[in-house]
Amino acid sequence: MPATSAGWPTDPLASSELLHTLLAVSLTGVILFRPVYAAGEDGDLVDFAYVQLNPAAQHMLGLPAQPGESFRTLYPNALETGIFAFYRDTFLAGQPGQYAVNYSYDGLDNFFLLSAQRSGELLLVSFSDTAGQHSAAAEALRKSQAREQAARAEAEARRTGWQRIFEQAPIALAQLRGGEFVVEWANDRMGQIWGRPLGQIVGRPHFEALPDLAGQGFEAVFAGVLHTGEPRYFRELLVHIEQARQPYQGYFNITYQPAYDELGHITGILASAVEVTDQVRARQQVQHLNEELAALNEELHASNEEYQATNIALDETQLLLRQLNQELETRVQQRTQAAQAAQAETEYQRQQLYHVLMELPASVATYRGPEHIYHLVNPRYQQLFHNRALRGLPIRQALPELQGQGVIEKLDQVYQTGQAQLELELETWMDVTDTGHPEQRYYNILLHPLRDAHGRVDGLLNFAYDVTEHVRARQQLQQLNEDLHLSNAQLRCTNVDLDTFVYTASHDLKAPITNIESIVLALRDTLLPAGPPDVLVPHLLDLLDQTVARFQLTIGQLTDISRLQRAHTGPAEPVYLGAVVEQVRLDLMPAIAAGGTHLTVAVAPDLVVSFSPANLRSIVYNLLSNAVKYRALDRASQVRVQAGLTETAIVLTVQDNGLGMSEVQQRQLFGLFQRLHTHVEGTGVGLYITKRLVENAGGTIAVQSQPGVGTTFTVTFPG
């Protein structure tokens, strides 16, 4: 700006103040821009940064005085509306410029009149809008631009619609542009005929991209259509194509039409082709036969009389021809039927699948979309919810009681991750009776993602199985088990108490009986040396002795039993059974000799039993001493001990020819305090203890006996 314009103050300070005031009062928007260049030495001017907006500009654009973002950031549409170009060119040219534009993007919708001029390294823009005062011209421009835009959009929509149809059309279509016949566009069918991906062809000159089609005369045809505007039609044109795998020859009905632009100028060619190879080949075959027939006919005409027989051949040939025709027809029919059958089969399979889903003894539902809208619901699934409406409803709306139970979240998870999920015995509260009172139910649930054609999850399959009864039964069983456990523990406690009682009782009884025994001894010593006052005294003392002895034996065995309960078995270790039997035999030698018992032992010396040694000895001792003790007095006593190995166990038998037992006696045999005979000493706990020892170690004991014949005890030790 010249420093001394007429009428303007020359004082720089006053000038600056005036300028500020002017900008402040101006009704016109004023913007001061600084150009922004691309990176690099010769960077182009690519954008403008805001230096300052006056209040009018701020108001009209709704911007602050110094916006931080650049012009194109705030107005991305400035490029296509030409505003940016106007600014840039005005700046670069250094000349004032004006530009009128209708801008209805980025929050603005107005007709703007722009005036710009470069000032040093800045660009000054003054503008007015028509927000307050629509001029007729501005309105007209606006309307015309709007109409244009609508028309463009409609044309675009129509174009897109047509393009989709063309792409899917069974007719091969392609558009070629210019004298090079650049392939501008082609549909899939055309790509199939060309025998290579469209990506390799589109955008390239036709005969360069498809060199195999060159030299077949198409060049002249294309040029003719392009220059004359006359369409060309070809019927059953034989075309040679080098397809990707193998050369291909086919017959095509082809149309080449000129393509026009809006002004009616020819811009290229529209090619459309339908392959008729099959039809041509079939007809050629017929034609060929017809020609042969014609030739034959001629010959036949020439020598009709001579070659009557040939007429028959001709008939036959005709017949053959007819048959061939019929066959052809039949084949066509068959093929049609096969195609129909295949279609029917697909439909049948779909029906089957549907039936299976509907009749499955599980509850099946499918959902669509992220809100899990019920789509398919099989009867079983519907039964779960009485008559509640499900189909078409999002699950949150259909089953509001599920809220907060974590179930819908599982659906969400499968939908988001695409990972199928199996939930076993999922606990839910659902209003299965449709009464507004949710019930506790358990389900096994398989959630499986359903995918669209692009592999994106667009739904879920829910495969649910009601296992409530099953879970309840198991819970009951668990409860029963726990009860049993408790009662077992109580019984065990009681057992321990009883044991302790028996032990204490037997122990505490021992002290006084011991003292009684001592008293009898002391009495005897006191009374007898003084000389017998009465003959009855020694006898009574004897009786007292015997009674005390019996009493002590009983207490002793009670103690043994309680000891058995406490100690159970000692640790098992390998023991030579033969050695144990030999020890017992030596211990019992006096009794064996006294009874005149003939004892035979047949136990292999290397036979080993895994058992507590003391307990094993106790068992053998009991059985052997019983066999000797309960001998029959009217015959020579014989006892046989033998042991052997079976597949799973070691079996020890002790056999005698003694008193034997009746069946009733055998049943009582292993009970506590069972004495079956009165003439021999015993308290009847020996076999009880023996049985306990054997069974505690996992073995068995059995008896076979006959009164007056003998008894056999069989002990099985686990192998």
Added chain:
Amino acid sequence: MPPLASVLLVDDDPTTNFLNKLLLQRMGVAEQVLVAENGEQALRTLAQVCQDTDLTCPRLILLDMNMPVLNGLAFLEAYAQLPPAQQPAAVIIMLTTSLHPIDLARAQELPIAGFLNKPLTKEKVADLLARHFAR
């Protein structure tokens, strides 16, 4: 066969003590039969009689297992802790009502000469004297 100078009976049952004392006296086993009703009394008795001279110190102690205040086992532990001067060279025999395996096992670790099953009889005493005092 000179009798032992002194024998100590330790049992909480007065009847047992009376009968055993009677038996030993009749057999003429000892000049003096001392009686204590539990382990603590027995330790006190030992401290008294073994103070001046070794002569009155018991040569044989018959010890019961189950007693109030200080039982047989506790007595033996305390006895083992005594200084050697106060620890008489006595034969200690444990008298029990049962030869329970657990008791037997424990006795292996105790300073005792042996076990005897109650009641005490002439035969058992004679056997004991023959075994431990060569009489």
